[in-house]
Amino acid sequence: MSPRLRHLTTLENLPRETIERLLDRANRCATPAPTAPAQADVLAGRTVLNLFFEPSTRTRTSFELAARRLGADVVNFDIGLSSTSKGEELFDTLHTLEAMHLDAIIVRHKQSGTPDELVRHAMSGVSVINAGDGNHAHPTQGLLDALTIRQHRPDFENLTVVICGDISHSRVARSDINAFTALGMKEIRLCAPPELMPGTNEVPQGRRFDDFDAAIEGADAVLMLRLQKERMASIELPDEAAYFARYGLDRRRLALAAKGCLVMHPGPINRGIEIASDVADGAQSRILEQVGNGVFVRMAVLNEVLAR
Numbered sequence: 641m642s643p644r645l646r647h648l649t650t651l652e653n654l655p656r657e658t659i660e661r662l663l664d665r666a667n668r669c670a671t672p673a674p675t676a677p678a679q680a681d682v683l684a685g686r687t688v689l690n691l692f693f694e695p696s697t698r699t700r701t702s703f704e705l706a707a708r709r710l711g712a713d714v715v716n717f718d719i720g721l722s723s724t725s726k727g728e729e730l731f732d733t734l735h736t737l738e739a740m741h742l743d744a745i746i747v748r749h750k751q752s753g754t755p756d757e758l759v760r761h762a763m764s765g766v767s768v769i770n771a772g773d774g775n776h777a778h779p780t781q782g783l784l785d786a787l788t789i790r791q792h793r794p795d796f797e798n799l800t801v802v803i804c805g806d807i808s809h810s811r812v813a814r815s816d817i818n819a820f821t822a823l824g825m826k827e828i829r830l831c832a833p834p835e836l837m838p839g840t841n842e843v844p845q846g847r848r849f850d851d852f853d854a855a856i857e858g859a860d861a862v863l864m865l866r867l868q869k870e871r872m873a874s875i876e877l878p879d880e881a882a883y884f885a886r887y888g889l890d891r892r893r894l895a896l897a898a899k900g901c902l903v904m905h906p907g908p909i910n911r912g913i914e915i916a917s918d919v920a921d922g923a924q925s926r927i928l929e930q931v932g933n934g935v936f937v938r939m940a941v942l943n944e945v946l947a948r
Contacts, residue, residue, distance in 0.1 A: 645944050649755040649770040650777040651818035659822050663787050665940035670791075670933065679939070683712035686743040686946050690716045692771065693749045698907055698931055699771050699780070703746050706938035712743075712946070730754070731761045738764040743946055745769070752776035767945040775809045781906055782815030784937040786823060788930050789861050792902055796823045800898075802855050803846070804831040804887060805865030805914050808838045812906045813865060817845050831855035833887065852887050853896060861902040864889050864914045880913050890916040894924065902926050 642657040651659065669679070688707040692700050700716075707714045717737075737745065744767040747755050752774030759768045772778040793799055801820060807813045807830055820828055830837065830846040837848060849855035856862055867883070884890075894901060903915075903925045911917045920927060 645941075647755075647759050647768045648779050648941055648945065649759060649768060649773075651779045651782045651815050651822070652777070654818070654822060656822045656824070659783070659786070659819060662783055662937070662940045662944060663790060665943060666783070666787050666933065666936040667791070669936040669939045679710055679943075681711040682943060682947050683707065683710040683743075686712040687741070688712045688714050688744045688746065688942065688946075689737060689742050690714065690771075691737075691745050691747045692717070693719055693747075693754075694772070696748055696771070698934060699748065699778075702931070702934040703769075703771065703780075703938050703942075705935050706942055709935070710939055710942055712942070715742075731757075734758055734761060735763060738762065738766055742766050744942065746771050748772045750774055769941060769945065772811055775811050776814065777818075778811040778815045778906075780934070780937050780941055781812050782819040783941070784930055784933040785812075785816050785863065785904060785906070786819040787933050787937055788904065788926050789902060790823075791929075791933075792926070793860060796820070796825050798826055799860040800827040800829065800858060801825060801861045801863065802829045802831055802859045802897075803863045803865065804852060804855065804889070806836045806867045807832045807843070807865065808836045809868040810865050813863075814843065816863060817843065821845050829855045829859065831887070833883075852889075852893060856889075856893055856901075857896045859897045859901055861904060862889060862894075862897060863904040863906075865906070866908060866910055866914060884913055888912070888914055888916065889919050891919060891922075894919055900924065904930060906930065 642655045690700055690703060704714050746769045748771040754773050755768050755770035770777055770779055803813050817828060828846045829849055831849040831852050834850060901924060903919055905915060905927050909920055
């Protein structure tokens with residue numbers, strides 16, 4: 641049996657057994673048996689801190705809901721009112737917070753590698769969970785995307801998934817690729833404009849396409865990504881209408897996929913840029929299921945790292 645996790649900063653090189661254990665636990669949270677014991681006190685007496693240096697709606701809220709449903713106390717750290725806004729070094733902030741006897745810090749930061757740096761500098765037994773760092777990793781999003789697919793199609797070894805959009809700047813894409821690879825996905829296809837496709841030295845997995853029609857043909861799931869303009873420096877892309885024409889998911893393109901192809905998006909959605917509204921809200925969309933599964937996956941992760 642794979643060892644229990646103390647931190648979760650990435651899915652890269654995480655054993656399949658560990659990922660499946662987390663998904664199984666999340667699924668039990670989603671569909672508890674009638675005789676299952678209550679989970680409201682699993683983390684009673686534990687304190688979880690949300691340390692978000694970037695805006696977040698889904699991730700921060702679902703981590704807070706997950707912790708509270710397990711009985712933990714939750715503190716939301718207001719960056720704008722903190723000493724970091726006065727120039728305090730991040731690691732001084734970390735040690736100050738550790739002195740308050742926290743059990744877990746959930747961190748989101750624009751700088752890749754920040755959660756691992758916190759792990760290295762921590763002086764207490766605090767657990768660090770990555771809620772997204774730069775373009776590096778978003779492990780709980782990778783888990784919830786895998787869970788959403790598995791609830792409909794558990795036969796990963798027979799599935800083809802397409803990840804389309806701004807892959808170069810996407811931490812979600814990297815964590816999804818790590819999760820899908822570990823779970824034995826038959827084929828992972830990456831589709832993006834050349835300017836937004838990472839090199840094989842950066843992301844070695846996946847079959848690459850710049851023609852979305854070719855990429856989606858026969859696919860069992862398609863995961864659309866937002867254009868992250870805030871992370872782009874000097875990249876010149878077509879205007880939004882031209883981008884949608886080449887890389888947007890509409891009903892015509894979805895018809896090229898396998899019957900019942902799952903439509904997914906990590907949010908926030910830019911309608912009419914990466915996905916048409918009638919597809920985002922259509923019968924094959926699993927986008928709101930992803931949001932709901934986010935709470936269950938984060939309950940599973942908090943249980944893994946904090947339960948006594």
